[in-house]
Amino acid sequence: MIEVKNLVKRFEKFTAVDNLSCTIPDGCIYGMVGSNGAGKSTFLRVLSGVYRADGGEVLLDGEPIYENPAAKAKIIMVPDELYFIHGANMNRMAKLYSAVYPGFDMTRFNELTAAFGLDPKKNIATFSKGMKRQAATILSLSARPQYIFFDETFDGLDPIMRTLVKKVICDDVAERKTTAVITSHSLRELEDTCDQLALLHKGGLVLESDVQNLKTSLFKVQIAFSDEYDHTRFEGIELVSFLKKGSVSNLIVKGDRDEIRVKLSALCPIILDILPLSLEEVFTYEMDALGYKFTDVLEGQK
Secondary structure: OEEEEEEEEEOOOOEEEEEEEEEEOOOOEEEEEOOOOOOHHHHHHHHOOOOOOOEEEEEEOOEEOOOOHHHHOOEEEEOOOOOOOOOOEHHHHHHHHHHHOOOOOHHHHHHHHHHHOOOOOOEHHHOOHHHHHHHHHHHHHHOOOOEEEEEOOOOOOOHHHHHHHHHHHHHHHHHHOOEEEEEEOOHHHHOOOOOEEEEEEOOEEEEEEEHHHHHHHEEEEEEEOOOOOOHHHHOOOEEEEEEEEOOEEEEEEEOOHHHHHHHHHOOOOOEEEEEOOOHHHHHHHHHHHHOOOHHHHHHOOO
16 A cells, blocks of 8 residues: 655755645555646656655555665556667567566566567667557566556557557456556546546645546436526535526536435426536536636646
């Protein structure tokens, strides 16, 4: 388990991570979304023990990570900016990884290389951006780490490869109870992959939730009545948003879906549809409730 308590990381002219606290349980896929400059990469580098925290603490299974070789041996990070030995092919990189990680699985390496259709004897410098991302993912998963951190993992991947990368990560977590932390600036990339999601803004964690609970606690309702009405008709129901056009209203409601359906049906509407929200819509309304402008959070202040 990863425990982050009041983490602060400063650089000369700015604070990249500011009083951030979270707990990442074992065997889950933890997604962190935020705009460029929100502090995602810095957060992962502190988790990996690359950076020393300037405040707070980061614990891996109860132990500090920085300057702790035993803790670092459990971790691999796939950074946004990839690095490979000059002139190396994947086979050579596999030998390097196996020297650092005793659990490196060559059978797994060969299986994944074949699945992704990469030539392990070809110079990685000749690979496209997406192929390099695939190569880094293959090497990291083949090392069989307990914790694996991906920074903008899906960047540069076409839809087919993106789906394959998601599958191999999910399979690894399911089969070996690996813990994966994935950062992205796109909610859509993480929606169908992560167990938990966190929203990072200006170095701080402003929202964190289990994906299923987040998605099922908010939903959209389209409802209409034959007589005139306003929001007061829905007393006892937690409305996040109410928008009425003519006789039809669009509601965003928070609560138990079945209970809300019973309450709304009791009002005898002439139209009643209960619809799911996308994760982006859920985050939008949750952020509004916290007083944040969602577009500012994800796109950055202009």
